[in-house]
Amino acid sequence: MAKKKSNLLSSFEETCMWMSWRYAIGRNSIASVMHAHDIAMNTFWRQTIERKEFNAFDIAREIDSQLRFPFNFYIDYPNVNENYHPLERFMEFLKNENIHNLEDLNNYKSVKYTRDGKFDIKMYPYVDAYHSNPEGDKQEAYYDNPNPRHISDMDIDDLIPWQKLAATFDVKRLLVAHTEYEGKEEDIICFKSYIKTYGEAEAIDLQGNPYKINDVNNITYEEVYVPLDKYLTFGGENYRIADEYIKSIRLINEEEIKKFEVE
16 A cells, blocks of 8 residues: 555645534434545545544544434543544443343443443343233333333444544554465455344245244344455445454554555
């Protein structure tokens, strides 16, 4: 990846750029999601490393604000010098709590990621009571959330393209995957992101034959590594490094960071 010569963004262009993502993040529309890659493709080589880092933080802060509602997920007072990746922390929380049905998030009153790297979790009161019904008394246990929220996977999915953009701009925390494919070894500059996968459920067609469908109540967000050059060219939606080709992952080094300086 060669060092680029480029005209830096003007003050007006920078203002339009950051105002656009503050409007677009969390809008739940195709246009807003596609805009994230448009920004990367058209501005990556027109910003200094320092400016990219600042913009990575600003995008992350907007993602952070979107996670507060409807998920009641908070990050303790970040600053620009920290490894600040709110969506990554949220995905870590989902994994730790083994949450695959997003409606289960209604059981959580609040979740805070603290400065010491821990999750401070507050649940709604747990009720273990008997309720009468026509079939007799049956025990029902539940979390007593007085105002359950509608939670959609789209509220997470639409943040992933913006997480990709933030990771792209955060050049000092890019990763290098050492890969081997058909006997050829290669170091690929990349960043971590996520894809959504479903468990399987069984359905019956009109003829009574069973078939498999995606189980929307069994969602997992899997970690993937996206090649930076492919993302900047094609958007990265369908590009990731196959796990079986990755031999190791490391943080980018100072010499490799210099490739992203602009003149």
